Amino acid sequence: MDYDVIIIGAGMSGLAAGIRLAYFGKRVCILEKHYAFGGLNSYYRLDGRDFDVGLHAVTNFVGPGVRGTPLPKLLRQLRMSRNDFDLQPQVFSEIRFPGVSLRFTNDLNDLIADVAEKFPAEADRFRKLCEHVRDFDDVVLLSDYQSTRETLKEFLHEPMLIEMLLCPIMYYGSAEEHDMDFLQFVIIFKSLYCEGFARPRDGVRKIIKALVKKFRSCGGELRMQTAVERLDVADDRVTSVAIGGGETLTCSTVLSSAGYVETMRFCEDGPTVPADEVGRVSFVETIAVLDKLPQQLGHEAAIVFFNDCETFTYAMPEVPVDLRSGVVCCPSNYEGHDDMPEGLLRMTWLANSGVWMADGEEAYRQRKIDYLSEFKTQARRYVADFDEHFVVSDMFTPRTIQRFTGRVNGAVYGSPRKRRDGRTHLKNLFLCGTDQGYLGIIGALLSGITIANMHVLAEE
Amino acid sequence: MGDQRIKNIILEIISVVAPDAEITDVKADVRLRDQLDLDSMDFLDIVMELRKRYKIEIPKEEYPELATLDSCAAYLGPKLAAVPA
Ligand SMILES: Cc1cc2nc3c(=O)[nH]c(=O)nc-3n(C[C@H](O)[C@H](O)[C@H](O)COP(=O)(O)OP(=O)(O)OC[C@H]3O[C@@H](n4cnc5c(N)ncnc54)[C@H](O)[C@@H]3O)c2cc1C
Numbered sequence: 001m002d003y004d005v006i007i008i009g010a011g012m013s014g015l016a017a018g019i020r021l022a023y024f025g026k027r028v029c030i031l032e033k034h035y036a037f038g039g040l041n042s043y044y045r046l047d048g049r050d051f052d053v054g055l056h057a058v059t060n061f062v063g064p065g066v067r068g069t070p071l072p073k074l075l076r077q078l079r080m081s082r083n084d085f086d087l088q089p090q091v092f093s094e095i096r097f098p099g100v101s102l103r104f105t106n107d108l109n110d111l112i113a114d115v116a117e118k119f120p121a122e123a124d125r126f127r128k129l130c131e132h133v134r135d136f137d138d139v140v141l142l143s144d145y146q147s148t149r150e151t152l153k154e155f156l157h158e159p160m161l162i163e164m165l166l167c168p169i170m171y172y173g174s175a176e177e178h179d180m181d182f183l184q185f186v187i188i189f190k191s192l193y194c195e196g197f198a199r200p201r202d203g204v205r206k207i208i209k210a211l212v213k214k215f216r217s218c219g220g221e222l223r224m225q226t227a228v229e230r231l232d233v234a235d236d237r238v239t240s241v242a243i244g245g246g247e248t249l250t251c252s253t254v255l256s257s258a259g260y261v262e263t264m265r266f267c268e269d270g271p272t273v274p275a276d277e278v279g280r281v282s283f284v285e286t287i288a289v290l291d292k293l294p295q296q297l298g299h300e301a302a303i304v305f306f307n308d309c310e311t312f313t314y315a316m317p318e319v320p321v322d323l324r325s326g327v328v329c330c331p332s333n334y335e336g337h338d339d340m341p342e343g344l345l346r347m348t349w350l351a352n353s354g355v356w357m358a359d360g361e362e363a364y365r366q367r368k369i370d371y372l373s374e375f376k377t378q379a380r381r382y383v384a385d386f387d388e389h390f391v392v393s394d395m396f397t398p399r400t401i402q403r404f405t406g407r408v409n410g411a412v413y414g415s416p417r418k419r420r421d422g423r424t425h426l427k428n429l430f431l432c433g434t435d436q437g438y439l440g441i442i443g444a445l446l447s448g449i450t451i452a453n454m455h456v457l458a459e460e
Numbered sequence: 461m462g463d464q465r466i467k468n469i470i471l472e473i474i475s476v477v478a479p480d481a482e483i484t485d486v487k488a489d490v491r492l493r494d495q496l497d498l499d500s501m502d503f504l505d506i507v508m509e510l511r512k513r514y515k516i517e518i519p520k521e522e523y524p525e526l527a528t529l530d531s532c533a534a535y536l537g538p539k540l541a542a543v544p545a
Binding site: 024025064067068073081457458 | 476477478479480497501502504505508511512
């Protein structure tokens with residue numbers, strides 16, 4: 001078969017790119033190796049219950065009248081409406097460090113006021129930081145690396161405030177350990193603190209089903225359980241795409257959302273990727289079903305980012321899981337979610353992917369059980385004592401992530417080196433999604449749109 | 461194709477590209493971008509919709525010709541002449 005564009009991966013970025021291209025009449029085929037759509041943010045059913053693989057929060061939420069931010073932009077570009085995503089805003093979230101916590105909502109002024117109360121000496125300086133972030137040009141595709149930690153020190157004097165602000169931002173989108181590029185910091189600062197969190201009542205399936213339906217209605221073709229095995233190359237171009245069973249497909253352009261390292265491995269002539277460009281940041285995520293809603297047990301925050309010491313370490317730990325910090329999400333603490341039939345809690349920790357990958361089956365199962373009890377201990381501290389309400393749990397590890405999405409090391413945010421213009425060493429192969437550099441659900445959607453526009457639609 | 465018809469086509473396209481834009485009293489001689497808050501992504505989309513619907517090509521250098529409804533009518537008139545009324 002011959003296509004205008006072949007897209008590798010039916011995750012958020014691949015689907016968004018596909019919609020743009022199919023809408024404008026391109027012959028597009030998305031190839032997805034899994035049997036489910038959604039990639040890192042997919043959904044599944046287990047023992048009669050619906051679960052999301054990853055969804056804590058859809059970021060970048062703004063109300064109906066707001067224009068010019070990522071969410072309304074991408075809805076326009078996809079010719080979709082706010083109703084298609086059914087986004088219900090959070091009430092509030094918290095950052096908890098020893099002895100102090102900060103509360104933020106979908107209105108930056110609430111965070112500004114809370115910083116002024118908890119760190120009075122920093123009030124003006126934090127306001128200046130917010131202005132700097134607002135005026136920072138975050139749509140440039142090429143810029144020099146600028147250390148966020150160094151930049152924040154120029155604005156703020158209180159080290160713990162810096163750590164507290166960084167904690168949610170790094171958890172929700174840093175592929176780099178310890179520090180991050182200030183451009184990435186700005187993008188995520190806006191998506192979390194200036195815009196905010198929301199959730200569809202049915203979870204991420206609402207968004208994915210809407211995207212798939214849109215893609216198909218535009219005439220796009222989707223082939224599931226079809227893994228790309230090799231990209232054949234001649235004269236600096238992909239000439240054909242080899243999928244299982246000896247079949248090959250041809251096309252003018254390939255967009256890959258599988259990741260940079262992963263995509264280079266498909267290329268016949270793929271360059272060796274330096275070790276420091278291979279992502280290492282991965283997570284363990286535990287989901288607990290409760291017979292009561294957490295708000296009935298006194299827990300009202302949508303998301304809590306916690307850290308049990310004054311400095312925050314964001315890196316792959318030596319141990320299987322770094323229990324010092326984490327993120328707890330309570331899906332029923334979004335507006336309109338209080339009729340959920342059962343309570344849900346999700347907890348994320350930084351994990352050492354090597355340890356989880358190396359375990360034999362039995363050791364792996366046992367390790368999961370051990371960490372379930374750690375989960376209950378931490379939940380007691382940061383949420384509520386829910387032991388007697390516990391029904392059932394499920395757990396993802398770096399190993400699950402690698403198995404289902406092919407991401408090396410289960411590195412959720414991919415390579416620490418982003419390629420913002422999407423280009424590779426081949427003239428008709430481009431990256432979209434995670435390794436292009438826009439992260440998270442909204443980021444990945446915007447990435448697919450941007451790369452489809454820049455390298456296919458605007459090129460003609 | 462008459463000027464008014466072309467202007468209506470552009471407004472209809474804007475309502476698809478930017479459904480939340482208020483298009484009831486757009487001034488024909490004022491830049492669309494100044495009255496409707498369309499960004500460069502939206503502008504590319506207007507061009508693409510014209511191509512999709514009427515198979516007309518607009519080179520990048522000529523995008524400024526689409527600045528106002530009046531200039532759209534003047535510029536697109538000859539290009540749309542071939543399209544049946
Ligand atoms: C546990 C967890 C929780 C998260 N929580 C949130 C959250 O609350 N909010 C948020 O905004 N973001 C969250 N994220 C991040 C978000 O899910 C990702 O940033 C986003 O989904 C990335 O989309 P993508 O299109 O770049 O990549 P992916 O989703 O990884 O898509 C790539 C696709 O390519 C497919 N593929 C790979 N190799 C091949 C091949 N050889 N052939 C064919 N197909 C292939 C994969 O199967 C996959 O479907 C979370 C992630 C995880 C893992």
